[in-house]
Amino acid sequence: MEYFSYLQNISKTKNVVGYFDTYMPEEFLIALAIHPVRLMSDELEPSVSNAYIQGFCCPYAKNLLEQAFQRKLDFLSGVIFTRYCDSLRGVYEVWKTEKLSPFVEYIRYAQVTREESAGYLAKEFLRVFDNVGKYLNKQLLTDNLKRAISQVNEKRKMLMNLYSMRKKGSLSCSSEEFYKLVFSSTYLDNNDFVADYKKFVLKHSDNKSQSKIKVVVSAAEIDTLEFFKLLDEIGFSVVSDDISSGTRFFKDLVCETGEDINEMAINIAKRYILKPPCSVKEPTERRIEELMYEINSSNAKGVVFLRTHFCDSEGVEYAFIKERLEKEGVPHIYVETDHRLSNKQQLKTRLEAFAEQIEGIIF
Amino acid sequence: MGKRLKATESLKRLIKNYYDEFFEVSRAGKPVAWLNVGVPCEIFYAMDVFPFYPENYGAMCGAQRVTPELSKVSEYKGFTQDLCSYARANIGALLAKKGPMGELPLPTLQVETTNSCVMIMTWWRSVGKLFNIPTYTIDAPQVKYDSDGFHLDYMEEELKRMISFVEAKTGNKFDYDKFIEITKIANEGKRIWAEILGLRAHVPCPMNAGDIFTHMFPMVALRGKKEYLSHLEFLRDELKERIENKDFPVPDEKVRLLWDNLPIWYDLRLFDELEQYGAIFVIDTYTQAWGPRFMGIVDETNPIKSYGYYVGSGFLNVQIERRYDLLRELVKQYKVDGIVMHSDRSCKPYSLVQPELARQVREELGVPSLLLEADHNDQLGYDREKVIARLKEFIEMIKTNKL
Numbered sequence: 001m002e003y004f005s006y007l008q009n010i011s012k013t014k015n016v017v018g019y020f021d022t023y024m025p026e027e028f029l030i031a032l033a034i035h036p037v038r039l040m041s042d043e044l045e046p047s048v049s050n051a052y053i054q055g056f057c058c059p060y061a062k063n064l065l066e067q068a069f070q071r072k073l074d075f076l077s078g079v080i081f082t083r084y085c086d087s088l089r090g091v092y093e094v095w096k097t098e099k100l101s102p103f104v105e106y107i108r109y110a111q112v113t114r115e116e117s118a119g120y121l122a123k124e125f126l127r128v129f130d131n132v133g134k135y136l137n138k139q140l141l142t143d144n145l146k147r148a149i150s151q152v153n154e155k156r157k158m159l160m161n162l163y164s165m166r167k168k169g170s171l172s173c174s175s176e177e178f179y180k181l182v183f184s185s186t187y188l189d190n191n192d193f194v195a196d197y198k199k200f201v202l203k204h205s206d207n208k209s210q211s212k213i214k215v216v217v218s219a220a221e222i223d224t225l226e227f228f229k230l231l232d233e234i235g236f237s238v239v240s241d242d243i244s245s246g247t248r249f250f251k252d253l254v255c256e257t258g259e260d261i262n263e264m265a266i267n268i269a270k271r272y273i274l275k276p277p278c279s280v281k282e283p284t285e286r287r288i289e290e291l292m293y294e295i296n297s298s299n300a301k302g303v304v305f306l307r308t309h310f311c312d313s314e315g316v317e318y319a320f321i322k323e324r325l326e327k328e329g330v331p332h333i334y335v336e337t338d339h340r341l342s343n344k345q346q347l348k349t350r351l352e353a354f355a356e357q358i359e360g361i362i363f
Numbered sequence: 364m365g366k367r368l369k370a371t372e373s374l375k376r377l378i379k380n381y382y383d384e385f386f387e388v389s390r391a392g393k394p395v396a397w398l399n400v401g402v403p404c405e406i407f408y409a410m411d412v413f414p415f416y417p418e419n420y421g422a423m424c425g426a427q428r429v430t431p432e433l434s435k436v437s438e439y440k441g442f443t444q445d446l447c448s449y450a451r452a453n454i455g456a457l458l459a460k461k462g463p464m465g466e467l468p469l470p471t472l473q474v475e476t477t478n479s480c481v482m483i484m485t486w487w488r489s490v491g492k493l494f495n496i497p498t499y500t501i502d503a504p505q506v507k508y509d510s511d512g513f514h515l516d517y518m519e520e521e522l523k524r525m526i527s528f529v530e531a532k533t534g535n536k537f538d539y540d541k542f543i544e545i546t547k548i549a550n551e552g553k554r555i556w557a558e559i560l561g562l563r564a565h566v567p568c569p570m571n572a573g574d575i576f577t578h579m580f581p582m583v584a585l586r587g588k589k590e591y592l593s594h595l596e597f598l599r600d601e602l603k604e605r606i607e608n609k610d611f612p613v614p615d616e617k618v619r620l621l622w623d624n625l626p627i628w629y630d631l632r633l634f635d636e637l638e639q640y641g642a643i644f645v646i647d648t649y650t651q652a653w654g655p656r657f658m659g660i661v662d663e664t665n666p667i668k669s670y671g672y673y674v675g676s677g678f679l680n681v682q683i684e685r686r687y688d689l690l691r692e693l694v695k696q697y698k699v700d701g702i703v704m705h706s707d708r709s710c711k712p713y714s715l716v717q718p719e720l721a722r723q724v725r726e727e728l729g730v731p732s733l734l735l736e737a738d739h740n741d742q743l744g745y746d747r748e749k750v751i752a753r754l755k756e757f758i759e760m761i762k763t764n765k766l
Contacts, residue, residue, distance in 0.1 A: 051718065052718050052719060053715055053718060054706055054714060054715060054717075054718070054736075056445075056708050056711070056714075057711070057715055083504055083505045085481055086480050086481050086482070086711035086712050086715070087711060087715065089505070089711075089712060089715070090711060090712070090714075090715025090716060091715075093682060093683040093715070093716045093719060094716075094719055096682075096683070097683060097719050097723075098719075106505075106507070106682075108504035108505055108506060108514060109504055110502050110504055111477040111481075111484065111500070111502055111503075111504070112477070112500050112502035114502075116520070116524065117502055117517075120504075120513065120514070120516075120517040123513045124504070124513075124514075279485065280481050280484075282477070282484050282488060282500045283488065284488070307443070310445050311445070312443060312445045312446050312447070312481070312482055312485070312711075313481050313482075313485050314443075315442060315443020315444075315445050315446055316442060316443065316446055316485040316486075316488070316489055317485070318441055318443070319440055319441035319442050319489065320489075320492060322441045323441070
């Protein structure tokens with residue numbers, strides 16, 4: 001069942017709450033018996049949203065706003081924004097003012113990824129999820145939060161295992177198929193994901209070597225399977241990534257030793273604040289190190305750096321990623337697009353040239 | 364048209380002295396900190412660390428129209444054109460070792476706060492990495508209306524951590540008594556600044572927007588210095604004199620306008636240009652960031668927490684509700700007929716709520732707005748004739764509606 005119909009179906013029996021970036025701690029929603037979903041972009045062209053937000057807003061963020069205006073997200077009981085990028089901040093203000101969901105919460109997130117910020121962030125989590133509980137008449141209980149932490153950790157471990165198999169070459173699937181499963185982890189119910197994961201591993205486990213060009217994709221966010229399909233068609237195999245719904249979503253576990261809600265909130269805050277950072281956080285050194293690790297551990301031959309139009313923070317981070325890749329002698333290409341791949345033909349030509357460049361190096 | 368203030372000469376001297384001191388202190392190897400405008404300079408003056416504001420320098424690049432040339436240098440290094448034009452100009456100037464003031468000496472350290480935008484953070488990060496400058500980021504999570512409760516406690520802790528960082532990097536100690544003295548002077552200056560802004564409510568208005576934007580400099584970089592007080596007093600007295608002598612930029616005012624967002628630094632004359640149509644910008648939102656509503660009087664009995672409050676509740680760190688309340692207050696206080704919203708490609712947090720604000724202001728207050736697309740610092744793609752034509756149409760529409 002596809003994304004929208006799946007969520008509409010879930011919403012008949014359970015509250016579904018949407019979120020927008022990889023910093024929203026889904027543990028709390030699961031503990032409140034709420035179905036969390038990281039909202040994904042779709043094919044809609046900006047239309048109603050044009051009257052509410054300018055053209056230099058990130059097209060991905062604007063697309064989510066358009067979906068809400070077009071009533072495609074009516075299955076949501078509410079949404080939770082965090083302080084992420086400046087475009088999502090603008091989208092949040094419109095979403096809230098236009099009352100596009102029954103409730104709109106905002107986590108006053110720490111931007112600085114220092115351990116000292118964890119105490120503050122834990123209190124902020126408890127404030128926000130107490131509000132969410134009040135909206136939906138639910139209460140945060142110690143045992144439920146403990147179970148939720150463990151459940152999300154298990155999901156992260158499954159994803160880690162999946163990536164490990166992919167990097168070793170023991171999964172014979174296309175990049176598109178692989179990322180379809182990875183992205184589904186951000187919206188499927190846990191039982192459904194576990195079932196799909198098991199089926200996937202059973203179906204695709206083998207050690208057939210592929211003659212494709214191994215690459216790592218680096219981006220803020222790309223949830224468009226069409227992009228991975230394009231890479232497959234050109235002859236690439238995406239063996240790992242540095243994207244917020246990929247490795248930056250599942251790396252690092254929450255410490256499970258917390259005994260009461262406050263301790264657990266601090267453990268959750270520490271994980272989210274110290275995990276591999278997006279470029280909207282400070283500092284970002286770990287991101288580059290993690291990217292290098294993914295390249296080396298997957299034996300990738302190159303990096304495709306993808307920037308969404310108008311994404312300023314990625315446009316800064318690229319300068320440093322580029323410098324590091326050049327220093328390490330890793331071939332890379334910088335491309336720009338939007339969630340709909342509206343410049344697909346141009347992308348294809350550039351990526352084909354990149355494939356030829358890498359093949360020239362390999363053979 | 365474009366009646367100049369006598370205080371502008373005094374301002375030029377202040378700016379020259381400030382930059383002379385900056386170069387002198389840097390040459391002498393004394394500690395210099397590059398700060399973004401959300402970081403209180405008072406703390407640095409109290410530590411004998413010279414506070415320098417690259418955003419102010421960025422505005423200078425804009426006013427001298429050198430941003431596109433400097434941007435090319437940073438773009439060549441891999442920085443995107445979508446990066447704020449202040450940052451592109453500043454990074455380009457550092458890489459090229461040139462700019463309006465020649466080669467800028469690098470600082471001892473940098474401090475920035477997240478209370479405005481992600482861009483500032485990435486800008487300071489870039490300079491820190493490119494030139495190996497120790498950098499501290501004061502975390503200021505965005506609030507709805509203002510900082511309170513555990514958020515305010517966090518802001519206080521953040522400022523204390525920042526002070527420890529500066530002490531460790533410079534060896535200079537934080538002098539509490541000196542800090543209180545500086546805070547008292549800064550508070551006095553803020554009171555005068557509030558008076559200056561208040562005098563613009565007079566009908567006719569004694570000062571157009573180009574002048575107030577230029578005169579922001581001491582409010583940003585000199586708070587707590589004695590010369591800052593004397594300059595502000597001079598400016599206030601001159602405005603009072605103008606009112607007394609009925610000496611106004613537009614004596615026969617037809618349209619009173621509000622400017623929202625940063626000015627277009629490379630075209631400050633735009634404001635004067637519109638005076639011939641009977642229009643004057645009587646107030647703006649940007650200078651409010653240093654006004655009583657957003658950087659008010661610091662509590663001298665609990666100053667760190669009080670500064671923490673103002674950093675945490677900074678103008679771009681609050682949400683649309685407070686931005687709307689500000690517009691409503693200003694529209695009423697200044698008898699505003701129309702709002703020009705500069706939709707600034709280089710400032711998303713300021714700009715992306717403007718269509719929503721424009722709608723609210725129109726529906727609830729009956730005041731029209733014009734959304735004007737430009738960039739505060741990069742003149743590439745700026746079509747002055749078209750901008751003036753749109754503003755003229757807007758002014759004519761307001762005049763017709765007033766009949």
